Amino acid sequence: MEGDEVFEVEVKMKKVLVGLIGVSTMLAAGAAQAEDNKVTLQLKWVPQAQFAGYYVAKDKGYYKDAGLDVTIKPGGPDIAPEQVLAGGGADVVVDWMPGALAARERGVPMVNIAQPFKRSGMEMTCRAETGIKTPADLKGHTLGVWFSGNEWPFFNWMNKLGFKTDASPGGVKVLKQNFNVDPLLQKQADCISTMTYNEYWQVIDAGYKPDQLVVFKYEDQGVATLEDGLYVMEDKLKDPAFVDKMAKFVKASMKGWEFARAHPADAVKIVLDNDTSGAQTEHHQTQMMGEINKLVDNSDGRLDKAAYERTVKTLLTGGSDPVISKEPTGAYTTEVTDKALGKK
Numbered sequence: 001m002e003g004d005e006v007f008e009v010e011v012k013m014k015k016v017l018v019g020l021i022g023v024s025t026m027l028a029a030g031a032a033q034a035e036d037n038k039v040t041l042q043l044k045w046v047p048q049a050q051f052a053g054y055y056v057a058k059d060k061g062y063y064k065d066a067g068l069d070v071t072i073k074p075g076g077p078d079i080a081p082e083q084v085l086a087g088g089g090a091d092v093v094v095d096w097m098p099g100a101l102a103a104r105e106r107g108v109p110m111v112n113i114a115q116p117f118k119r120s121g122m123e124m125t126c127r128a129e130t131g132i133k134t135p136a137d138l139k140g141h142t143l144g145v146w147f148s149g150n151e152w153p154f155f156n157w158m159n160k161l162g163f164k165t166d167a168s169p170g171g172v173k174v175l176k177q178n179f180n181v182d183p184l185l186q187k188q189a190d191c192i193s194t195m196t197y198n199e200y201w202q203v204i205d206a207g208y209k210p211d212q213l214v215v216f217k218y219e220d221q222g223v224a225t226l227e228d229g230l231y232v233m234e235d236k237l238k239d240p241a242f243v244d245k246m247a248k249f250v251k252a253s254m255k256g257w258e259f260a261r262a263h264p265a266d267a268v269k270i271v272l273d274n275d276t277s278g279a280q281t282e283h284h285q286t287q288m289m290g291e292i293n294k295l296v297d298n299s300d301g302r303l304d305k306a307a308y309e310r311t312v313k314t315l316l317t318g319g320s321d322p323v324i325s326k327e328p329t330g331a332y333t334t335e336v337t338d339k340a341l342g343k344k
Helices: 003-036 049-059 081-086 097-105 152-161 199-205 234-238 240-262 264-273 282-296 305-316 335-340
Strands: 038-042 069-073 092-095 110-114 122-127 142-145 173-176 191-195 213-217 229-233
Touching: 038 081, 038 240, 049 069, 049 240, 049 264, 049 282, 081 092, 081 097, 081 229, 092 097, 097 110, 097 152, 097 229, 097 305, 110 234, 110 240, 110 335, 122 199, 152 305, 191 199, 199 282, 229 234, 229 240, 234 240, 240 264, 240 282, 240 335, 264 282
Parallel strands: 038 069, 038 092, 142 173, 142 191
Antiparallel strands: 092 229, 110 229, 122 191, 122 213
């Protein structure tokens, strides 16, 4: 082979090599970009209208339009969002603030980045036939209480009323309640924990009429805590790219909540499409959607500082065993919602 021919072959080989390197680089960059756009959301409970905004945002393409590839992981009785987040199983979780602040004090630095729910849906539902009419009348009765982090507002309420919870005279007896309404229906308890959007309606659907029940909303008792906020790990917020991704996620999620408010029937159908268990019914999810929209109440995702401070105060004054021992610092940030709302 002549020298010129050898030179031409070398040049062609170099071009091919450069091309291959370029393709490889682009593929790597594309893969990295795709990975950067992935978001895994861990819910606090099973698929239901409580999480309609997220399912709607995915179904309607709001996440995709924002350049995000979102995976929604359902929760359940054996899934603790705090543990999933700490273990790296999700980028962001839906959680109640008591659990998140307690986890933060234990060394899991969770940070609230958005608060779609403005109000608490927790309440205590009693059989009217027991004679209970006011909170003072709870004394001496058996009350069903959810645990696994859901009990703290209740214990604060009892502390506020001056009632012991060890079944001693002058106090109340606490029945550890599973996530159902059986204790009330079977008259094992005079009152049970319910949510405005879920268990209350299960009691109604079981045959009770509203005038046969007495309901105490935690909001009205001044001991409500914030529920269904969005939380991430604190160290992730040091990365501007992650903050930007979360801002896109929050903005798209709130668009999903707007749709759910304007088109509740369509939102319910989307939720049911995501219920692989087949346990949910259109009737119950329609009831739930109506109540959930009252709690979201046109929220733009921003955390209300007064509601946060009330939650902290409630958790600090839970009697002899408060949820948190000191006021937390750095437990929330407005950076994500500010960017989502175009303030930065």
